[in-house]
Amino acid sequence: MSSNSSLHIVIFPFMSKGHTIPMLHLTRLLLLRRGITITIVTTQANSPFIRQSLYDTQPPVNVIELAFPANIPQLPPGVESTDRLPSMSLFVPLANATKLMQPDFERVLKSLSASGGISFIISDGFFGWTQQSAEKFGIPRLVFSGMNNYTMTICGVLAGDRSHLRLGPDEPFTVPGFPWVNLTMNDFDPTFNDPELKGPHMEFIMEVATATSKSQGIVVNSFYELEPTYLDYWNREFVPKAWCVGPLCLAEPPKVDRDQKPEWIKWLDQKSAEGRSVLYVAFGSQAEISPEQLREMADGLEQSEVCFLWVVRSKVEGLEERVKERGLVVREWVDQVEILRHESVNGFMSHCGWNSAMESICASVPILAWPMMAEQPFNARMVAEELGVGLRIVASNGSVRGFVSSEIVEKMVRELMEGEEGKKARRKVKDIGKAARKAMEGGSSWRTLDQLIDETCRKKDP
Template identity: 55%
Template sequence: MTLFPTFVNATKLMKPHFEKALESLPPVTFMITDGFLGWTLDSANKFGIPRLVYYGMSAFTTALTISATSLLRTKLSDDEYFQVPDFLWIKITRNDFDSPLRDRDPKGPHFDFIMELIMATSKSYGQLVNSFYELESVYVDYCNRISSPKSWCVGPFCAVHEPSKEKQEKPSYIKWLDGMLEQGKQVLYVAFGTQAELSPEQFKEIKIGLEKSEVNFLWVVRKSIDEVDDGFENRVKNRGLMVTEWVDQREILSHGSVEGFLSHCGWNSVVESICAKVPILAWPMMADQHLNARMVVEEIKIGLRVETCDGSVRGFVKWEGLEKPIRELMEGEKGKEGRKKVKEIGEAAINAVKEGGSSWQTLNELIHELTERRQV
């Protein structure tokens, strides 16, 4: 991540090639570009093409970031709770934000780049949100009232996916889940995304926590088994599977045996868990994940949170802080409540993208608006 500003600034070198590609296309009605490619706004304006932005974040995160910015510039300590000015029922800390947004006096290349993106976004035609209005209506309305451009909820994207009709060989991890289902066993899915780095010490605590919890689990790790195995795999072989290959997360979450998700709370993972109706044990690590975790646990109440040693949202997690909430998620009353709630929200998510649903109507409205604009 230290190379992030350098990398994203380097993408600007693609601009002439991007514009050459645009010139070769038939007339374009609109373009959708990653929010981090702010330079595409110049290209869009050059060719008179409306630019829609996609950041892959929730409206909840966007709204809280806008509302809390002024307080983050004060002397509040890192773990001191404060009320979000426009949403007084929500309490968060400075540690729920990443640098440079959390800094009292933000500056430097990364902050300059973020300001550049904000400016490009504000001058774009609209912002697509991988969410549905019923889930975040208060935050969508807030964003549309006080900032530009308009946010359009057209998701969840994963809920409109048509599974392949072709018969293919099942991956080994799905066969393993099938076996657990046949035995009537519930499984905890464990995955922390593709960016977060776990220290060796933290990795060790996860192994101990999973082992002592005595739950069945499928854990996707970004290490070779040789690096991982100190006898752990053998000790949990009847109830735990470690996978180092790429997995189809949506297929895992929708499997009948999976009843919980220990997650870093990246927004895509949250949305996929909602659509699969699986409650979440939140362990945020970076970017927007801490605010997503707040939403999961405190706002929509579809899960629990791991317990850090010092109570800070960025603190080290000992095995005890993992074992207890794992058991609660999979077997306890709070887990049952989260499971009931996520089923309700999951149904609403799926209905949103069906014909006549809120996201279906929003997408229709957006396409109609853009088509009319082009004809004018």
């Protein structure tokens, strides 16, 4: 640990639950070190969630609110987070709008620097502009990454070797330096397959990548033992240094006994009492699923005859009546970690966002990976092919993108919950779950966080 008697860290999460929640877990981990003060910067609409999540921390966390820019073309009034966007096609306008907060953010840095100093900043990778602010005040900036080392490294390699762009969308190819990794063009978000590297989305990505390369390091929600080959490669071939300090969900405090449990926990308790195994189904708050695909999902779950708890925003006509006691459909926000830790839950059909994958691994629950967007196809390959902690759903035409029939859903659900491949994944995820907990309980991730603090503070005060 640093010899500094008191450290002050500024944390700035991106306005999306999938980015904010792990940074709040990181906040809890940092507060376990003595002499650390934390200030979180956020917008007014996102502040209540952060304050509620950290109400019990000691010492208390200081939360500073910035006004989100008004009258942004394309953005509906009052939208300050991805959860509220009518479509993820508006992500880039939302992210770019945050640049207008830079003067207010710099006033906060100036004030905090004058009243005792800032040791370093941890800001989300999407806030590339905060690197300029950090440089202006001579404060080290660390980037919080929502990706794992596997995805970071493979994308880093293929950004330099773009020979795969001449292939068809589903034609397999291997990654230079990683001959066991097989991909297709459809594993990438379409933006990355543009040979011209043009357009607002690509410009935003390039800005973020440039700012990240100038930062002091990347904080990664993973642990060394999970992906040593990729972390070592990244730290040998790319900059800045990546630091694995996760799985951060293990910093979530256990739920205290409540007089009034949510209905979905009562339902899981009932399934547990009946000795029945439950498949948890959730695709995050940002997946955009067509009505036709939702119907196929519903039909496949119904035909599988497996018990399931499905968190979905859209109404699935008639499903609850047809599955009666065997299935529960929930449309409100749920505590995913609490669900995955429930003894009745023995499988997770997931979009394979990295937080969800980590939470499932830590709960020793195997994953049925059904990626929807962004880097999720990479996570799905990692889960199924690299780690063996889950199975993978592919489209009816064999592509990693496209329409999935109810027959495929039924077959894969049964295989995960009852088949031999599912049993193998269940054994593997238990072993990796144990390694994850060991990494956080005084192991590699715990030590890495101490080293990160020391090294970053030394760069500020040579």
